[in-house]
Amino acid sequence: MPTMKRIFTAAALSLALALPAAAAPKIGMITTLSGGGAHLGVDVRDGFLLAMEMAGSDIEVIVRDDARKPDVAKSLADELVQREQVDILTGIIWSNLAMAVVPGAVRGGTIYISPNAGPSQLAGKLCHENYFNVAWQNNNLHEAMGAHMKDAGLAAPVILAPNYPAGTDALTGFKSRYGTPKAEIYTQLGQTDYAAEIAQIRASGADSVFFFLPGGMGIAFMKQYAASGVDLPVFGPAFSFDEVILGAVGDAAIGAKNTSQWAHDLENEANATFVSAFREAYGRTPTLYASQGYDAANLILSAAAKADISDPEAFRAALREADFASTRGDFRFGNNQHPIQDIYLREVIAAGDKPTNRLLGVAIEDLQDAYAAECPM
Numbered sequence: 553m554p555t556m557k558r559i560f561t562a563a564a565l566s567l568a569l570a571l572p573a574a575a576a577p578k579i580g581m582i583t584t585l586s587g588g589g590a591h592l593g594v595d596v597r598d599g600f601l602l603a604m605e606m607a608g609s610d611i612e613v614i615v616r617d618d619a620r621k622p623d624v625a626k627s628l629a630d631e632l633v634q635r636e637q638v639d640i641l642t643g644i645i646w647s648n649l650a651m652a653v654v655p656g657a658v659r660g661g662t663i664y665i666s667p668n669a670g671p672s673q674l675a676g677k678l679c680h681e682n683y684f685n686v687a688w689q690n691n692n693l694h695e696a697m698g699a700h701m702k703d704a705g706l707a708a709p710v711i712l713a714p715n716y717p718a719g720t721d722a723l724t725g726f727k728s729r730y731g732t733p734k735a736e737i738y739t740q741l742g743q744t745d746y747a748a749e750i751a752q753i754r755a756s757g758a759d760s761v762f763f764f765l766p767g768g769m770g771i772a773f774m775k776q777y778a779a780s781g782v783d784l785p786v787f788g789p790a791f792s793f794d795e796v797i798l799g800a801v802g803d804a805a806i807g808a809k810n811t812s813q814w815a816h817d818l819e820n821e822a823n824a825t826f827v828s829a830f831r832e833a834y835g836r837t838p839t840l841y842a843s844q845g846y847d848a849a850n851l852i853l854s855a856a857a858k859a860d861i862s863d864p865e866a867f868r869a870a871l872r873e874a875d876f877a878s879t880r881g882d883f884r885f886g887n888n889q890h891p892i893q894d895i896y897l898r899e900v901i902a903a904g905d906k907p908t909n910r911l912l913g914v915a916i917e918d919l920q921d922a923y924a925a926e927c928p929m
Contacts, residue, residue: 576611577663577852577861580632582625582653583643585617588742589767591796592645592841593617596667599845600642602826602833607853614638620645620742622652629653633662639861640665642848645841647671647690647717648741658682663868667848668841670890671717672724676923679888682864684871686848688813689890689921690718691725693789696811696895696915697762698730701787708734709787710753712763712773714741722764722789728922734758739765744772750780760784766791771800778804790814790909793900794839798907806907808900813893814843814880815911822877837908843879850876882918888927892920 581600584593597615604611614636618625625644632638641657642665644650650669658664658680666674666685674680675689701709711726713719715738723736735756737749753761761784765773770792777786778801786805790812798805816827816837826846830838838846855870874885886892895916898909 577639579613579640580638581615581643582618582628584620584645587620595839595842596845599842600849603846603849622649625649626652667844672721672923675921676926679927685890687844690721693811694722694725695729698726702730706760708758709760709762710735710758712737714739716741746773746776761786763788770797774801790840795837805900814840817911820881823879826879886920886924888924
């Protein structure tokens with residue numbers, strides 16, 4: 553496996569692929585590398601570039617930091633498409649940024665490969681032949697946990713998420729499989745003080761808490777929740793319990809269960825290769841975001857091996873085949889070019905100097921998102 557000692561910056565990165573130069577697409581990556589939630593973008597970037605490095609690719613990847621700001625993301629997209637003339641855009645973490653960038657980009661002829669954000673609009677009525685999502689539709693991990701908590705007999709959960717597109721999709725997804733919760737709370741995106749929400753949970757008469765708070769929001773909530781003395785069991789999607797969050801929160805997260813389309817201990821050859829290479833290259837265990845970046849790159853590489861980017865119809869057809877070995881196991885696209893895949897259940901356990909996730913089993917098999925029926929493709 554490669555040892556990647558150089559530091560990747562927001563500059564053009566040329567990597568080696570055994571394809572004629574004219575055939576290789578040029579890629580623009582817009583992702584969050586600074587501010588709250590930066591570790592999500594860092595891991596998407598690092599997983600993506602690791603796959604390119606392992607393939608020996610000379611595809612040019614231009615990386616830019618959106619600082620989690622929709623106007624910045626839109627400006628960067630315009631720059632990459634118009635001035636740099638990229639063929640493919642990728643990298644966006646946050647759904648509000650995706651909604652600012654993706655519809656216009658794909659209508660203009662640029663292919664967009666999502667390694668993270670999956671807003672319901674883009675899976676449904678705004679689906680487009682140039683838009684592919686390699687991660688999930690926003691509802692998916694949450695609906696899997698809703699189903700699990702219902703089956704587990706939890707009768708009165710409080711559910712919590714930020715008030716932005718992925719947050720509303722999250723709670724919609726949870727309720728679609730669970731039913732009506734005890735209480736539903738929306739927070740501000742980027743919020744760091746959860747005293748009022750924790751007081752509301754304490755007074756609610758709930759028997760459990762489900763929360764979707766990715767990045768620094770999840771770290772702040774879990775630390776404050778643990779210090780509050782509220783002892784209701786907590787559940788969530790993997791976004792609330794990734795390896796970076798667990799490292800910051802520590803033992804307070806032990807015992808929490810979460811749902812994910814991927815796990816670092818998922819047993820398949822592609823995943824074992826990825827986890828080993830990522831640890832060697834970066835000195836840390838990958839998060840689900842890194843696995844999504846890695847899969848996004850390998851999807852592009854699989855298409856580039858079959859079709860020239862100058863023939864968009866052939867290139868899209870090659871992307872739709874999804875002829876690559878995914879880290880998550882079985883993977884295929886539905887009619888809306890979003891994944892149909894298993895969603896797994898994981899548990900946070902003690903492991904060495906910090907907790908980690910352990911795979912428990914499959915929560916839902918072959919899940920297709922609820923919006924595919926609205927997509928005219």
